[in-house]
Amino acid sequence: MAFPTNLSTLDGALLAPDSLADKVVLFVNVASKCGLTPQYSGLVELDQAYGDRGLMIVGVPCNQFGKQEPGSPEEIKDFAKTKYDVDFTLLEKQDVNGADRSPLYQFLVGSGPDIGWNFGKFLVGRDGEVIARFEPQIAPNDSALKAAIEAALG
16 A cells, blocks of 8 residues: 555645655654643654654544544644644544544554554654554653664664
8 A cells, every 4th residue: 555645634734745755754643631642742852853854743633542632623733732832743633443544544554453542653764664663652752763763864
């Protein structure tokens, strides 16, 4: 399956496919009311540390785990910005598991196991291929995640 190019942002705009060109992208299924929500801080730190080198963080709100992302697009965006100063890209709310799994997550998961919870992470290389998957409990400042990002950035 090819990388989907019709990704919509939380604002309802189409994410320009060329905005991902030659980027290393970390996709994270996010939620505002989860015990792991403070990982937003670490994602902001990764964005600040590696953004100039070509890392792009993309948050994907998902309400499939304990209904922990119930808000409207405006509420999600306001929460992330106000509480964690998020200015990286947030996509529209999506299902990451099940019959309604979004095309993005069909691509990211492939034949792998379902996403276990909020804040699962997928690192996609500049070539658009999935390099690594990190389970939700792996924090953004984890040494293995940072090493994978460093290697992907070259």
